[in-house]
Amino acid sequence: MRKDDKGRYRGLTLRVLGRGRPPAMGPGKAELIERIAETGSISAAARAMGMSYRRAWQLVEALNAAYRGPVVVTAIGGERGGGARVTPLGRRLAAAFRAMERKASAAIAADLKRFTRQLR
Amino acid sequence: MRKDDKGRYRGLTLRVLGRGRPPAMGPGKAELIERIAETGSISAAARAMGMSYRRAWQLVEALNAAYRGPVVVTAIGGERGGGARVTPLGRRLAAAFRAMERKASAAIAADLKRFTRQLR
DNA sequence: TTGCGTTGTATACCACAGAACATAACGAGG
DNA sequence: CCTCGTTATGTTCTGTGGTATACAACGCAA
Numbered sequence: 437m438r439k440d441d442k443g444r445y446r447g448l449t450l451r452v453l454g455r456g457r458p459p460a461m462g463p464g465k466a467e468l469i470e471r472i473a474e475t476g477s478i479s480a481a482a483r484a485m486g487m488s489y490r491r492a493w494q495l496v497e498a499l500n501a502a503y504r505g506p507v508v509v510t511a512i513g514g515e516r517g518g519g520a521r522v523t524p525l526g527r528r529l530a531a532a533f534r535a536m537e538r539k540a541s542a543a544i545a546a547d548l549k550r551f552t553r554q555l556r
Numbered sequence: 557m558r559k560d561d562k563g564r565y566r567g568l569t570l571r572v573l574g575r576g577r578p579p580a581m582g583p584g585k586a587e588l589i590e591r592i593a594e595t596g597s598i599s600a601a602a603r604a605m606g607m608s609y610r611r612a613w614q615l616v617e618a619l620n621a622a623y624r625g626p627v628v629v630t631a632i633g634g635e636r637g638g639g640a641r642v643t644p645l646g647r648r649l650a651a652a653f654r655a656m657e658r659k660a661s662a663a664i665a666a667d668l669k670r671f672t673r674q675l676r
Numbered sequence: 677t678t679g680c681g682t683t684g685t686a687t688a689c690c691a692c693a694g695a696a697c698a699t700a701a702c703g704a705g706g
Numbered sequence: 707c708c709t710c711g712t713t714a715t716g717t718t719c720t721g722t723g724g725t726a727t728a729c730a731a732c733g734c735a736a
Contacts, residue, residue, distance in 0.1 A: 447572065447573055448570060448571065448572055448573065448656075448660075449570070449571045449573060449579070450568060450569070450570060450660070451568065451569045452567065452568055452668065452671060452672070453567055453568065453569060454675055455675055455676070459569070460675055461671075477711085477712070477713095478712085478713070479711080479712065479713080480711095480712095487694095487695095488694070488695055488696075489712095489713090489714095490694085490695080490696090490714095490715085491693090491694060491695080493713075493714070493715090494694095501676070502675060502676060503674050503675060503676055504674055504675070504676050510712090510713060510714090511702095511703085511712085511713080512701070512702045512703070512712065512713045512714075513701090513702050513703030513704065513711080513712060513713080514702080514703065514704070514709095514710055514711030514712035514713085515703070515704045515705060515706095515709090515710060515711055515712080516703090516704070516705090516711085516712090517702080517703035517704040517705090517711085517712075518702070518703060518704090518711080518712045518713060519711095519712065519713085520712090520713080525674065528674075529671070529674060532667060532670070532671050533671070535667060536568075536664040536667050536668065536671070539663045539664050539667065540570070540660035540663055540664050542663070543659045543660055543662070543663035543664075544656040544659050544660050544663075547652060547655060547656050547659065548572065548656065550652070551572060551581075551649070551652050551653070551656070552572075554623050554624055554625075554645065554648075554649060555574055555575055555580055555622060555623060555624070556575070556621070556622060556623055556624050597681085597682070597683095598682085598683075599681080599682065599683080600681095600682095607724095607725095608724070608725055608726075609683090609684095610684095610685090610724080610725075610726090611723090611724060611725080613683075613684070613685095614724095630682090630683060630684090631682085631683080631732095631733085632682065632683045632684075632731070632732045632733070633681080633682060633683080633731090633732050633733030633734065634679095634680055634681030634682035634683090634732075634733065634734070634735095635679090635680060635681055635682080635733070635734045635735060635736095636681090636682090636733090636734070636735090637681085637682075637732080637733035637734040637735090638681075638682040638683060638732070638733060638734090639681090639682065639683085640682090640683080
């Protein structure tokens with residue numbers, strides 16, 4: 437299945453809703469987790485995604501509040517003293533979301549192709 | 557698979573992206589099409605969904621612009637002179653979207669259940 | 677002819693999301 | 707001690723999505 441330049445699956449978008457109405461996981465949060473895992477820093481991840489640090493930090497806060505355990509743990513300080521690490525739970529969540537994206541995409545690939553053909 | 561009070565599938569939300577980035581179909585537009593088909597009126601559908609007429613009309617405009625043919629055709633006038641009808645294409649699109657929702661939901665049901673268990 | 681319920685616009689307002697900017701506190705390394 | 711790069715937080719601004727409101731044009735029925 438093809439992806440766009442942000443690694444998202446083309447043609448469809450999937451979101452997982454939390455117990456309240458707001459989405460607890462989606463393409464944006466998943467990518468943010470992955471970028472933090474790569475870079476070890478919220479700010480570096482935000483820069484890589486062209487997102488303000490504040491917004492990224494708020495998403496991290498929302499993630500940590502939404503799940504039963506912390507998704508990202510942080511430490512203040514710079515020059516590799518501080519930073520952010522993704523917890524095993526966070527890695528599992530991001531991976532599970534990507535897997536669901538793949539499965540959902542595969543399950544409706546044929547339908548989606550026919551559907552898309554109706555687009556202008 | 558359980559649905560919420562609006563007939564949407566719980567736990568996940570699916571959107572089909574158009575050729576540009578903006579979504580060409582999602583739960584909201586699908587329901588709007590269904591309501592218009594039921595009521596024969598944009599304004600009645602909007603009332604039923606608790607949505608402003610203007611917004612509903614804009615969504616209809618967007619739908620008609622997004623696909624190769626009209627999704628909803630309208631006639632000015634009242635007292636059953638005017639109104640809105642969903643074209644066969646529109647009915648096919650809404651039905652196809654609902655089918656994709658069902659298939660995607662079924663395909664990831666087990667994963668989603670495990671995922672949701674991690675929510676607070 | 678009058679009234680009602682439509683579609684179709686225009687305009688004004690408002691609430692909110694997110695950006696932009698500023699600043700503090702902190703930790704490691706030079 | 708100083709600097710750099712973090713996290714963390716507050717404040718302000720702006721764009722925009724959506725509502726609210728008003729109104730014109732219209733068609734059918736009474």
